[in-house]
Amino acid sequence: MKKAIRELGVGSLLLVSVVLPTSAQQAPAADSVIYLNQAWSQDDRDWYYHFSQGSVVLSYDIFLNLEVAGGQELFRSDANSERYGLITQPPGSPFNPDGLPIGISKTTVAAPVGDWPAGDYAGPTCALCHATQLNYKGKRIRIDGASANMLDLQAYIQALNAAMRATLTDAAKFDRLAARLGAASPEAKARLRERFERQALATYEYATRSAATFWPWGPARIDALSMISNRVTANLPGIPENTSTPIAPVKPPFLWNAPQGLWTQWAAIIQDPLARNLGETMGVYMPINLRAKIPADGLFESNAAIPELRRVESQLGRLAPPSWPEDVFGKIDREKAKSGKALFMDNCASCHNAWPYRWTEPNKYGKRFVLVGLTPQSYVGTDHTQAEAIRPFAVTGQLGDHLPPELRGKDAVPLEAFKKSIQRAVLERAVAKLKLTPAELLEVNGYRELPQPPAPDRVYKAAPRDGVWATPPFLHNGSVPNLYEMLVPASERSKKFCVGREFDPIKVGLDTTCGPGTFVLDTGLLGNSNAGHSFQEGPRGNGVIGPLLTDEQRWALVEYLKSIPEEPGRVTPFGGPPEGQLPQK
Known part of the structure; x- marks a missing residue:
């Protein structure tokens, strides 16, 4: 173990170079944050920000007292959290007594799972990536359920x-940590070191395998699908051959509107919310035992928090898209927005849908879902890397004898089938422990008909645009800084731009002014293309999705996108509106 730690320590020094220097500030007081009407109470928000989804990274007491690599500042401090784009919170909420940033929670592991003994841990929750704050002229506007546009998750990991690594290799650092935790005797220090070393190895593997890339992603961007795949098929079962970069x-x-939509994820890969939400936790440190020989020894056991995932899905089902705050960002030109709405209906609504939305026919449970556009990548022309990042085949290793009959006993199988088989086994074991009634099981699966239909191949999902103004940068890979540039020919978009932390209410997006703390996004790098979804002269397809617009038309469309939803706090009814309120087809 000590040899491994010494070897890993060298790698940690190399990783420091990608950390971005940024200005930082103390957590703002709760009453200084502007909350928009999204139909949630403050209690809803406080719970969402810090509920436990079952993920664990580091013992809670260690996380509260760990120092940064290059100094004695605490890693969990507001200043350091701000450095990586986390949204800091003051203490006071019953769900967050220690004043942790949004998306970091305290998780209790009640019984040992694999290498994780029972105890209290710090871990991420979905709000880490799905809540944001728009900064504008000293004001902070909180958007619940939005894309975390400042978070640099890769750099944070x-x-x-x-x-x-620094704490384990620097005796003075380790001694300070031990003193904070009351580990004074040699025996207590030895126990702390053993616990810390074991957990440090898991984070090292995550940082240098699951999140290892040739160039940094930067803020607002995460390859979540590859990271989930890597953890489930490579890291946890100990089969490094299955790692995808x-x-x-x-x-x-x-x-917002995700529980109501027919498909979720950018590539429209899943419908069942339980599989979606539990799959996300599998990618971010949820303890899972994939090394036991047989289920009787704990194989497929996990720290799944299904009741909490059930609650968050229900709560998200009543989350309203945010309305443009005119008192902060300026008045909406309603006449211009009206012109933009007509343009949107002519050029965009066939894919993106518009309120009151088009819905599916009722399924066997009587539930309708919002139709989302499924646009082939070859048509829309946006970056194609997502469909090619994950390796095609997986080595099954010791799990080969525990796969479904069609895969069982094979040394190598399609990776996607391998991953889904593992996820299904973990999910089924976790659900079985709860002894849910048929009605409860139906609810936790979002009233979806199972098995779900095969996912469409190489498409991008085009969901309704209500509240999209609050979610820069744009396109699925965050390669377009503002809404205005979404409406120009793709060739005229910024090829390099700085990702800053200030909101731009004119072009509606991120301020691209370069300066300290900004990140330069180069759209010429692999995975960063801002091609496609282009409005230009020429036939439709191959990246052209609409006609060349005049500048007046572009600004009208921007104004319309600022104006929706037209009713603040409007929640899309789950399961569909009453029959008489359905839109005409």
Whole structure:
């Protein structure tokens, strides 16, 4: 173990170089944040920000007292959290007594799972990537369920790894940590070191395998699908041959209307919310035992928090898209927005849908779902890397004898089938422990008909645009800085731009002014293309999705996108509106 730690320590020094220097500030007081009407109470928000989804990274007491790699500042401090784009919170909420940033929660592991003993841990929750704050002229506007446009998750993971490595290799650092935790005797220090070393190795593996890339993703972008695949098929079962390089970063999608939509994820790959939400936790540190020989020994056991995932899905089902705050960002030109609405209906609504939305026919449970456009990548022409990032085949290793009959006993199988088989086994074991009634099981699966239909191949999902103004940068991979540039010919878009932290209410997006703390996004790099979804002269297809617009038309469309939803706090009814309120087809 000590040899491994010494070897890993060298890698940690290399990782520090990607950490971006940024200005930082203390957590703003709760009453200084502007909350928009999204139909949630403050209690809803406080719970969402810090509920436990079952993920664990580091013992809670260690996380509260760990220092950064290059100094004695605490890693969990507001200043350091701000450095990586986390949204800091003051203490006071019953769900967050220690004043942790949004998306970091305290998780209790009640019984040992694999290498994780029972105890209290710090871990991420979905709000880390699905809540944002728009900064404008000193004001902070909170958007719940939006894309975390300042979060640099890759750099944060790497900085945590560097902090852990530095603490294990620097005797003075370790002694300070031990003193904070009351580990004074040699025996207590030895127990702390053993616990810390074991957890540090897991983070090192995550930082240097699951999130390892040739160039950094930067803020607002994560290759979540590759990271989930790597953890489930490579890291946890100990089969490094199955690792895929995460070269297809995307911005986290916004979550309002997600429970109501027919398909979710950028590539429209899943319908069942339980499989979607539990799959996400599998990618971010949920303890899972994939090394036991047989299920009787704990194989497929996990720390799944299904009741909490059930609640968050229900709560997201009543989350309203945010309305443009005219008192902060300026008045909407209603006449211009009206012209933009007509243009949207002519050029965009066939894919993106518009309120009151087009719905599916009722399924066997009587539920309708919002139709989302499924546009072939070859037509829309946007970056294609997501469909190619994950390796095609997987080595099954010791799990080969525990796969479904069609895969059982094979040394190598399609990776996607391997991953889904593991996820299904983990899910079924977790659900079985709860002894849910048929009605409860139906609810937790979002009233979807199972098995779900095959996912469409190589498409991008075009969901309704209500509230999209609050979710820069744009396109699935965050390669377009503002809404205005979404409406020009793709060749005229910025090829390099700085990703800053200030909102631009004119072009509606991120301020691209370069300066300290900004990140330069180069759209010429693999996975970063901002081609496609182009409005230009020529036949439709191959990246052209609409006609060349005049500048007046572009600004009218921007104004319309600022204006929706037209009713603040409007929640899309789950399961569909009453029959008499359905839109005409």
